[in-house]
Amino acid sequence: MPGDAKHPRRMETRQERDQKRMKLSNQSLFQQKAYINGQWTDADDGATFDVVNPATGAVLGRVPRMGAAETDRAIQAAKGAQAGWAAKTAKERADILMRWHDLMVEATEDLAQMMTAEQGKPLREARGEVAYAASFLRWFAEEARRVYGQTIPGHQADKRLMVIKQPVGVVAAITPWNFPAAMLTRKAGPALAAGCAMVAKPAEDTPFTALALAQLAEAAGVPAGVFNVVTGEPETIGATLTHSGDVRKLTFTGSTQVGRLLMRQSADTVKKISLELGGNAPFLVFDDADVDAAVDGAIASKFRNAGQTCVCANRVLVQDRIYDQFVEKLAAKAGALRVGPGTEDATDIGPLINQAALEKVQSHLHDATAKGAEMVAGRGHDGLEGTYFAPTVLAGATREMQFFREETFGPLAPVVRFSDDMEGVALANDTEFGLASYAFVRDLGRVYRIAEALESGIVGINTGLFSTEVAPFGGIKQSGLGREGAHQGIEEYLEEKYICLQI
Ligand SMILES: NC(=O)c1ccc[n+]([C@@H]2O[C@H](COP(=O)([O-])OP(=O)(O)OC[C@H]3O[C@@H](n4cnc5c(N)ncnc54)[C@H](O)[C@@H]3O)[C@@H](O)[C@H]2O)c1
Numbered sequence: 071m072p073g074d075a076k077h078p079r080r081m082e083t084r085q086e087r088d089q090k091r092m093k094l095s096n097q098s099l100f101q102q103k104a105y106i107n108g109q110w111t112d113a114d115d116g117a118t119f120d121v122v123n124p125a126t127g128a129v130l131g132r133v134p135r136m137g138a139a140e141t142d143r144a145i146q147a148a149k150g151a152q153a154g155w156a157a158k159t160a161k162e163r164a165d166i167l168m169r170w171h172d173l174m175v176e177a178t179e180d181l182a183q184m185m186t187a188e189q190g191k192p193l194r195e196a197r198g199e200v201a202y203a204a205s206f207l208r209w210f211a212e213e214a215r216r217v218y219g220q221t222i223p224g225h226q227a228d229k230r231l232m233v234i235k236q237p238v239g240v241v242a243a244i245t246p247w248n249f250p251a252a253m254l255t256r257k258a259g260p261a262l263a264a265g266c267a268m269v270a271k272p273a274e275d276t277p278f279t280a281l282a283l284a285q286l287a288e289a290a291g292v293p294a295g296v297f298n299v300v301t302g303e304p305e306t307i308g309a310t311l312t313h314s315g316d317v318r319k320l321t322f323t324g325s326t327q328v329g330r331l332l333m334r335q336s337a338d339t340v341k342k343i344s345l346e347l348g349g350n351a352p353f354l355v356f357d358d359a360d361v362d363a364a365v366d367g368a369i370a371s372k373f374r375n376a377g378q379t380c381v382c383a384n385r386v387l388v389q390d391r392i393y394d395q396f397v398e399k400l401a402a403k404a405g406a407l408r409v410g411p412g413t414e415d416a417t418d419i420g421p422l423i424n425q426a427a428l429e430k431v432q433s434h435l436h437d438a439t440a441k442g443a444e445m446v447a448g449r450g451h452d453g454l455e456g457t458y459f460a461p462t463v464l465a466g467a468t469r470e471m472q473f474f475r476e477e478t479f480g481p482l483a484p485v486v487r488f489s490d491d492m493e494g495v496a497l498a499n500d501t502e503f504g505l506a507s508y509a510f511v512r513d514l515g516r517v518y519r520i521a522e523a524l525e526s527g528i529v530g531i532n533t534g535l536f537s538t539e540v541a542p543f544g545g546i547k548q549s550g551l552g553r554e555g556a557h558q559g560i561e562e563y564l565e566e567k568y569i570c571l572q573i
């Protein structure tokens with residue numbers, strides 16, 4: 071802002087400078103404080119940590135580095151708000167959730183800009199995530215009014231039996247950076263719909279989206295203490311949440327390694343627990359598949375969010391007879407994807423979230439080529455700056471390579487050859503994970519045999535995309551416990567009570 075002798079130039083505040091970096095129309099969405107009991111608050115000692123734009127390395131802003139004391143206050147705020155929130159009628163809670171939904175939709179462009187700035191995904195994917203995230207608020211506003219109980223024919227003539235459902239109580243939610251809006255509303259929607267209050271901890275890489283959602287929740291009329299967002303030391307906040315007897319439910323989305331830890335930490339207080347964990351999705355292409363459709367499905371599944379989704383194809387398994395044709399077509403399409411900042415309309419593949427993520431994908435690439443795999447499209451990080459990694463396709467990949475056992479979480483597509491159906495399914499199931507599987511196959515009998523044989527909570531048949539709020543999302547084996555979305559999603563936040571009445 072220009073100045074002159076009469077009107078000296080006012081220095082920009084740090085908040086104004088940081089807001090410019092995000093190009094927001096509604097600047098109140100950019101919050102650099104945590105949200106506890108309806109108050110925007112700093113850490114007790116004023117400590118903060120920086121949030122960095124993965125596309126540029128620039129500091130976008132900073133948020134409080136909170137610890138046990140602040141987390142305890144958030145738990146007590148939720149506990150204090152719990153009874154009043156549960157006492158509202160389902161319709162009253164539903165109306166507030168729908169207002170939150172509407173405000174999210176109105177703020178789509180700002181939320182997308184913020185998400186792209188802190189997470190790196192292309193703006194069109196970020197806009198899509200805002201719609202997906204808002205859909206959980208609408209869906210569970212509807213589900214709130216269908217939390218039905220039961221009456222049961224009595225076991226004795228003078229008994230009347232019934233089952234009612236009640237909110238589990240205070241919920242702790244810990245969410246990942248890859249879908250900073252949707253992974254939070256996929257928890258907050260059902261929790262609040264069921265009548266629970268929540269303390270949420272977003273990932274340290276992407277706190278601004280969660281804080282913006284808190285600002286919109288406040289504007290929608292979510293009462294103070296019902297929805298709290300704390301930022302800071304994951305280990306300290308997580309330990310405080312899991313060890314508190316006032317927290318009756320933990321819902322976590324993130325890596326299997328951290329999920330195991332939180333499950334152990336929750337055992338002492340016997341919490342109800344939901345875990346949405348890591349994946350290692352097989353992407354099977356059988357010899358009667360529509361190869362072009364299979365290539366399109368592989369592109370959609372593998373390269374969404376630069377390969378940083380829990381349901382990305384991690385191992386592409388292709389039957390002998392069509393292997394060469396599939397690899398050639400996949401390489402051509404992957405090679406045409408454009409790498410760049412998420413703010414550019416032409417971008418298909420944004421930066422990886424941080425240096426550690428880049429190093430993991432590079433380690434999978436180097437391990438595979440050292441063991442004989444051939445790069446047939448892309449060359450990984452070669453020639454690129456920052457944390458960019460070009461969509462890369464590997465031919466001649468085998469089960470002896472690191473990617474086969476570990477979630478790559480990046481735009482690397484190793485293609486493994488298999489001979490008969492049994493070998494393909496055996497390779498697919500050869501993992502401790504069980505979140506998503508894919509199969510491109512046309513014979514109807516084969517579809518059923520393969521879908522039923524695959525060991526995963528989700529199976530995509532002839533599609534690379536299946537995520538929706540109306541269907542149950544979740545894993546088996548070491549990919550998680552419980553389901554999110556669908557009607558099942560609200561059951562995770564309810565307890566059943568059996569009432570036996572002597573008449
Ligand atoms: N199944 C699903 O629906 C789903 C969805 C998204 C991501 N994921 C998985 O998440 C992983 C990527 O996300 P990420 O890198 O953020 O995972 P992560 O486990 O490193 O972090 C997830 C969250 O846990 C927190 N955290 C880390 N250590 C903690 C501790 N000791 N105590 C308490 N909290 C702690 C982080 O701050 C973050 O908020 C991948 O494995 C991916 O498959 C799964």
Ligand SMILES: O=C[C@H](O)CS(=O)(=O)O
Nearest residue numbers: 248249378379380381537
């Ligand atoms: O990363 C895992 C998310 O659950 C992705 S999505 O739900 O498939 O969009």
